[in-house]
Every structure is written in structure tokens, then in C-alpha cells.
Amino acid sequence: MTTFQETVAVEATIAERAWGRVFGAAMGAIADCFARREARGTAAELTTxxxxxxxxxxxxxxxxxxxxxxxHRLQHLLSRARFDHELARDRIARLVIDELAGAEMVLVVDETGDAKSSTDCVGAGPQYSGALGGVGLCQVAVHLAAVTGTARVPLDRALYLPADWAADEERRMLAGVPEEVVFATKPQQAVTMVAAALAAGIQASSFAADEVYGGRELRREIRTLNLGYAVGVAATHPVTDGAGRPWRARQMLNKVPAEQWMRMATGHGSKGAREYDWAWLAVRADDTPDSQEPGTSVLVARRHRYTGELSYFRCWSPGPVALATVVEIICRRWKIEETFQLAKGHTGLDQGQVTCWNSWMRWSLFSLIATGVLALTLAAAGQETGAARPARLIPLTCPELVRLLRALVLPAPVRDRDHVLHWIAWRRRHQADATACRQRRHRLQDAP
Structure with missing residues (x-):
């Protein structure tokens, strides 16, 4: 145990130093995005x-x-302060490029939803969210992350506006939605974010996403951006084999002999290594842009080793590719789910209680910056300590890194008696005012 504690102590020192460097670089990268020094200081406080x-x-x-x-200071930063949050997003992308230079990178897109209690919140409406387990009143946002073998870093986000919300001029005005923001489907938002990331200098080789983003138009756009892809598709997805015969994905994979399924480890979970059976077949590309070669187009199936449940993926590469490489790209898509868990559990991605466009864009940005700094700190610390770690000690994780930072670096929440009493009084007074305003509004609405 002493050896383990000494190893953890060394990792803590390395992680503390890495945090200081990466956090300082992130705050320095966005420094000139603020018009005033006070707002810049408040942004660093909010991120911390x-x-x-x-x-x-x-x-x-x-x-x-x-x-x-x-x-008031935090509310002013989110709603009214002169702050170019789009430029700040690009600056953070440049930081990611510098920190992960030379790493093989996959761009991953997925969406997540946050439950809301009112349609007054920008973009809120009855819509499906996997995070809610069905249809509910929520905001849905599409997120883009850069995933390497050692890091998963959020890069961008786009708030999805349902068609009725995007067309409602009164709600748009009240929420401060810019005129140039119009209705766009989730795949369209994904392509826009990927193109912006590449324009900012992100060096990625592939794109990965789930079934929502498996449509032909998106795949064609991704190929136009010179990226390979691995996207989920439904069992009924139409494909064409090499002889030109049409099939459904489920029907075509039934042709694979039992001995051609390959079992591969696809990562480690809390209960040990994850292993699935994999198979693939060549299919004709249906998304080739003009003046581009067909490349290598395959249909991949993943089978659960115990339940036999099948999942299907359509994949494309500009040149020959091995099944292990395709499986690696598919598995990196799962990393964005871990990023959502980290952002919601430790950096408040879904807790902001903001209602307007500017506030949502800025709150989500600072949450993603905090998550990204954690991920880059973890990657930097792992590079220094990986070889010296005992075999019976798992690598440092983001939740454990947060515990270290709270103990060694981050300031403790203020808890002195006078401050706590001041805030109890402040909250009770403002909640009383809010209750009175709500009751007055109800009376006015009920009056003949």
C-alpha cells in the first residue's frame, strides 16, 4: 500500500503542475475575447x-x-458583458491542437438533452432526448468532441431549435436569438461544427456518430471535407453489394459465416474488458462526391457476446483499411458519452438555469472549457506517469483528478457564518419577490 500511496503522491504533484499550465494556457488563449479586464477575471472565477x-x-x-x-457579476458575464464567445471557442480549439499535436484524432458528434420546466427557455420544447429516456420538455444540443487514444476533449456545441421555435418571432426576440440563426437539422449542425473545427486547424482523419447522423447527405458532406467516417445505421438501412444487388443491413450480415466473426476487445469498463464479436462486408458507396474516388466502403456489424444483440455501422475510408482500425474508430464514438457524464457531473453542463441565447452559449462554453482543461490535464499527467504506474493501479481518471484538484489546487467553497447567513437571507428575499410577482401575474391573467 505504501508503494501505491507514493505513486499517487507523485501523480498528484504532476497533475497539479499540469493543471496550472493547461488552465493558464486556456485563460490566456481567450483573454483578448473580453472587452474589459473585470469580465476576464470573472470568467476565470466561473471556470474554476x-x-x-x-x-x-x-x-x-x-x-x-x-x-x-x-x-450579479456572473449573471452579467453570461448575459450582457462584451465577450466574443465564438472567437473564444476557436481559441480553445487552437489550444487543443497544440496540446494534442501529433495524436491520431477522430471527430465525434452526439446530442444530449436537458430537462426544462418551461418553453420560455431558448430552444425548449417537447422533443426526444436519450438522456431523458424518451420525449419530454427539454433543450437538445449537438456537441462535437475530439477523441484521441488518450484524451477526449469537447470542441463545440450547437443548440437545436425545433422548427416551431425557430419560426416564432416573439419567442426569438425575447430570448435574444440572432437573426442569422435559422432552423437547421442536427446533421446540418454537425457538418457546420466539423467544418468550423477543421477550418480552425484541427487535424482529424475520421468522423464518428450514431444513427441520427447516418444519412446520405451528411456522409457526402463529411467526405467532401476529406474525412473518413464510421456512423451507426439501422438494421433496415439499404445497402448495395459488389454485384449491384440491394439489401437491408440485417439481411446482408446474415451472409457472414460463423467462423468469420472476430472477437475484439474494445476498451475497459468498470467490470473489466469489453469484448464484442465483429464482422464486415464490402458495399458500394452511395455518397461519393463529384471528382472523388469511391474509396473503401464497408458495412460493419457488432454482436454482443452474451445477448447476441446486433448493431450496424456504415464506414468509409479513402484507402484500404483493416477491421481493427474501423473498430477503433467506432469505439471512439462511445467516448463522447463519457464526456457528457463528466460535463454534467462535474462542470454543470445541464445545471445552468439560463433562459436566453447569449447566456446558454456562454454557460455551455465555460462548462466545455472546464471539461476540456480537465481532459488535457489528465492526458498531460498520463504521459509523464504511465510507464511508472504499478500494474495493480488503474490509470488516473477524471473523477479522481477532480478530487485531487479540490484538495490541492481549487479554493474551498466559502463557508464562514456571516457569508452563509447573508446568502440565506438573500435567497429567501428574492424567492419571496419571485413568488409575489408570479401571483400578481396570475391575477392579471385571471382578471376579466
Whole structure:
């Protein structure tokens, strides 16, 4: 045990140093995106505050934990401060490029939903969300992440506006939605974010996503951007074999002999190595852009080793490719789910309680910056400590890194008696005012 504790102590020192360097680089990268020094300082406080040990994360709780007398500074930063959040996103992408230089990178897209109680929140409406397990009143956002063999870093996000919301001029005006923002499908938002990331200098070889992004138009656009892809498709997805015969994905994979299924480890979970059976067949590309070679187009199936459940993926590469390489790209898509868990559990991605466009864009940006700094810190620390780690000690994880940072680097939430009493009084007074305003509004609506 002493050896393990000494190893962890060394890792803690390395992680502390890496955090200071990466966090400083991130704040320096976005420094000139602010018009005033005060807003820049508040942004650093907010990014740090998102990682503090608090019950929930919003302007009220973070302001109390940071020692502010009220939430006004944080609210001003999110809603009214002169801050170019789009430029800040590009600067963070440049930081990711510098930190992960030379690593084989896959761009991964997925969406996640946040439950809401009112359609007054920008983009909120009855819609499907996997995070909610069905249809509910929620906001849905499409996210883009860069995934390497050692890191998964969020790069961008786009709030999905349902068609009725995007066409409602009154709600758009109240929420401050810019005029240039119009209705776009999730695949269209994904392509826009991927193109912006590549324009910012991200060096990626492939794109990965689930069934929502398996349509022909998106695949064609991804190929236009000179990326390979591995996207999920339904069992009924139409494909064409080499002889020109049409099939459904399920029917075509039934042709694979039992001995051609290959078992491969696809990562490690809390219960050990994940292993699935894999098979693939060549299919004709149906998404070749003009003046581009057909490349290598395959249909891949994944079978659960116990239940036999099948999943299907359509994959394309500009040149010959091995099944192990395709499987690696497919498996990297799962990493964005871990990124969502980290962002929601430790950096408040779904807890902001913001209602307007500017506030949502900025809250989500700072949450993704905090998540990205954690991921880059973990990757940097892992490079220094990987070879010296005992075999019976798993690699340092992001949740453990957060615990280390809270103990060694981050300021403790302010808990002195006078400050706590001040905030209890502040909250009760403002909640009373809100209740009175709500009751007055109800009376006015009920009046003849």
C-alpha cells in the first residue's frame, strides 16, 4: 500500500503542475475575447467555480461558493458583458491542437438533452432526448468532441431549435436569438461544427456518430471535407453489394459465416474488458462526391457476446483499411458519452438555469472549457506517469483528478457564518419577490 500511496503522491504533484499550465494556457488563449479586464477575471472565477464541490451549479450557488455578495457579476458575464464567445471557442480549439499535436484524432458528434420546466427557455420544447429516456420538455444540443487514444476533449456545441421555435418571432426576440440563426437539422449542425473545427486547424482523419447522423447527405458532406467516417445505421438501412444487388443491413450480415466473426476487445469498463464479436462486408458507396474516388466502403456489424444483440455501422475510408482500425474508430464514438457524464457531473453542463441565447452559449462554453482543461490535464499527467504506474493501479481518471484538484489546487467553497447567513437571507428575499410577482401575474391573467 505504501508503494501505491507514493505513486499517487507523485501523480498528484504532476497533475497539479499540469493543471496550472493547461488552465493558464486556456485563460490566456481567450483573454483578448473580453472587452474589459473585470469580465476576464470573472470568467476565470466561473471556470474554476464549476469544478468546486457544490450541490448544484448555477449563478446563485457558484457566487455563494466563490464568496461573492450576490450573483450579479456572473449573471452579467453570461448575459450582457462584451465577450466574443465564438472567437473564444476557436481559441480553445487552437489550444487543443497544440496540446494534442501529433495524436491520431477522430471527430465525434452526439446530442444530449436537458430537462426544462418551461418553453420560455431558448430552444425548449417537447422533443426526444436519450438522456431523458424518451420525449419530454427539454433543450437538445449537438456537441462535437475530439477523441484521441488518450484524451477526449469537447470542441463545440450547437443548440437545436425545433422548427416551431425557430419560426416564432416573439419567442426569438425575447430570448435574444440572432437573426442569422435559422432552423437547421442536427446533421446540418454537425457538418457546420466539423467544418468550423477543421477550418480552425484541427487535424482529424475520421468522423464518428450514431444513427441520427447516418444519412446520405451528411456522409457526402463529411467526405467532401476529406474525412473518413464510421456512423451507426439501422438494421433496415439499404445497402448495395459488389454485384449491384440491394439489401437491408440485417439481411446482408446474415451472409457472414460463423467462423468469420472476430472477437475484439474494445476498451475497459468498470467490470473489466469489453469484448464484442465483429464482422464486415464490402458495399458500394452511395455518397461519393463529384471528382472523388469511391474509396473503401464497408458495412460493419457488432454482436454482443452474451445477448447476441446486433448493431450496424456504415464506414468509409479513402484507402484500404483493416477491421481493427474501423473498430477503433467506432469505439471512439462511445467516448463522447463519457464526456457528457463528466460535463454534467462535474462542470454543470445541464445545471445552468439560463433562459436566453447569449447566456446558454456562454454557460455551455465555460462548462466545455472546464471539461476540456480537465481532459488535457489528465492526458498531460498520463504521459509523464504511465510507464511508472504499478500494474495493480488503474490509470488516473477524471473523477479522481477532480478530487485531487479540490484538495490541492481549487479554493474551498466559502463557508464562514456571516457569508452563509447573508446568502440565506438573500435567497429567501428574492424567492419571496419571485413568488409575489408570479401571483400578481396570475391575477392579471385571471382578471376579466
Amino acid at each position: 467555480g464549476l469544478l468546486l464541490e457544490v450541490d448544484t451549479r448555477n449563478c446563485w450557488t457558484l457566487a455563494e461558493a466563490l464568496g461573492h455578495p450576490g450573483p
